Amino acid sequence: MTLSTIDLMTKIHRDIDILECAIARIDLCRRDALHICQIFYALGSFLNQLQLVSSNWAAQYQDFTLDIEIEYALSLDEEAEEMRDSRKKVICTCLDGLKELILNKIKDSKNTLLECLNFSDPDVSDIATLLDAQWLMCPKCTDAWESVSPRPMVICPKCKRLLQNPRVCQRMAN
Numbered sequence: 001m002t003l004s005t006i007d008l009m010t011k012i013h014r015d016i017d018i019l020e021c022a023i024a025r026i027d028l029c030r031r032d033a034l035h036i037c038q039i040f041y042a043l044g045s046f047l048n049q050l051q052l053v054s055s056n057w058a059a060q061y062q063d064f065t066l067d068i069e070i071e072y073a074l075s076l077d078e079e080a081e082e083m084r085d086s087r088k089k090v091i092c093t094c095l096d097g098l099k100e101l102i103l104n105k106i107k108d109s110k111n112t113l114l115e116c117l118n119f120s121d122p123d124v125s126d127i128a129t130l131l132d133a134q135w136l137m138c139p140k141c142t143d144a145w146e147s148v149s150p151r152p153m154v155i156c157p158k159c160k161r162l163l164q165n166p167r168v169c170q171r172m173a174n
């Protein structure tokens with residue numbers, strides 16, 4: 001079954017939201033504002049909620065989270081402070097690696113979103129409202145945003161709705 005553009009974009013937006021939550025947790029951990037054992041469950045749960053990840057990407061994510069858990073468990077048994085510190089350093093390296101993996105995924109997802117905008121979707125009847133040379137408005141949530149996009153489709157930054165680009169519609173009608 002192939003996804004419609006709207007369904008695909010909804011799933012991508014949801015995945016990006018989850019990935020950004022994961023980044024926020026990792027950043028808190030790196031600043032010692034969140035204890036490492038408080039993110040094990042969250043990291044596993046984020047992965048389970050993602051809908052558009054390859055098995056290869058998921059395996060890399062799991063490798064990092066597993067390494068973090070193992071290093072943490074081992075650090076609890078270390079008696080020497082320098083050994084605990086060295087385990088902590090490994091945990092930080094894994095957290096940074098995981099963050100990098102997630103950031104790359106977010107970048108890929110955003111690129112896929114942009115590709116979706118390159119083709120006019122006949123299933124989408126809503127057209128963004130043309131306010132002036134630089135601004136568009138969403139007919140659904142009335143949020144206005146600056147856009148001079150030449151792509152046939154635009155996304156409302158607020159409600160994430162997929163809309164026809166009025167500038168391109170006009171050009172095609174003329």
Ligand SMILES: [Zn+2]
Nearest residue numbers: 138141156159
């Ligand atoms: Zn909107």
